[in-house]
Amino acid sequence: MSTLADQIESYIKQLLSKNEGVVEVKRGDLASTFMCVPSQINYVLETRFTTQQGYIVESRRGGGGYIRIVRLSLADPQLVNLIKGKERRISRQNGEFLIKRLVEEEFLTKREGMIILALLDNSVLEAEHIDAESLRGAMLNTLLINLLREDFI
Amino acid sequence: MSTLADQIESYIKQLLSKNEGVVEVKRGDLASTFMCVPSQINYVLETRFTTQQGYIVESRRGGGGYIRIVRLSLADPQLVNLIKGKERRISRQNGEFLIKRLVEEEFLTKREGMIILALLDNSVLEAEHIDAESLRGAMLNTLLINLLREDFI
DNA sequence: TCAATATAGGTCAAAAATGGTCAAAAGGTG
């Protein structure tokens, strides 16, 4: 029950785990492995390995070309800023990306992630004349500050 | 006599029983099974699987799309009553009481409680032009309903 | 050296695969 894109995504994430967060592949090889067109690989990278999701993708064309995918470490204090962007505002999708990532990195349990998403994702946030993105940004900001406190259990 | 809608309803409920309260189907497949138009499925979901009736329905479009129906667990009358009794609008203090209570009753861990409070107590909620109490009430409502999901880990 | 060729990866838009919405038509019921 998962699309090809999902399979490729988890394959890459598996490789990342095995290789301390850095993976270098040939687009063509990967496409062959999954018996798909090469541009499918780009689709996966564009939808699942964006900066907002905490990854850096670099590549080179020509002979000896490659695609390198780097998972930013959460220890890298830049990550949260990267995901949040310079803005204080945060879209629903980016909020979701951030929480999912924190779960993947085991900063939050799956349950905690679900709880946070339930609170943030509320369509009520979208309703009325409130600036949902600012609110979400502020809430996540407070949450992160709290989570990072030494004494936060 | 039972309408087509009734038959689809009981079919889904049967699946839910067989699958511990979670079912994922393709709308098109289900429609084929019952030889009806796909929108008939939506009709059934809208009239028989609402939150009020104890279900959550999630879906995704596009390739690999699906409809997921999750049954809420009404097994715990204490939690159910808490939800029923909850006010629509919730003050900051009452929100705090509610969360503390849920922690004491062990519906939530202490950490989960702290996370929720960090999100709810945020002074941003009190910003102008926002009906903080309604927002808090709505957020808590969504949270509590999610706590009832049978697939809530 | 340098042009030709081979070997990569990139872009973009169309097609395919799903599900959603809404209103009209059809069917029941008091």
Added chain:
DNA sequence: CACCTTTTGACCATTTTTGACCTATATTGA
């Protein structure tokens, strides 16, 4: 008949898959 529920279908939105065409880099051989 008046009213409510169910059934249908035309049209819309989202996500994934595919392919034709484009660009960049390395290698080769005059």
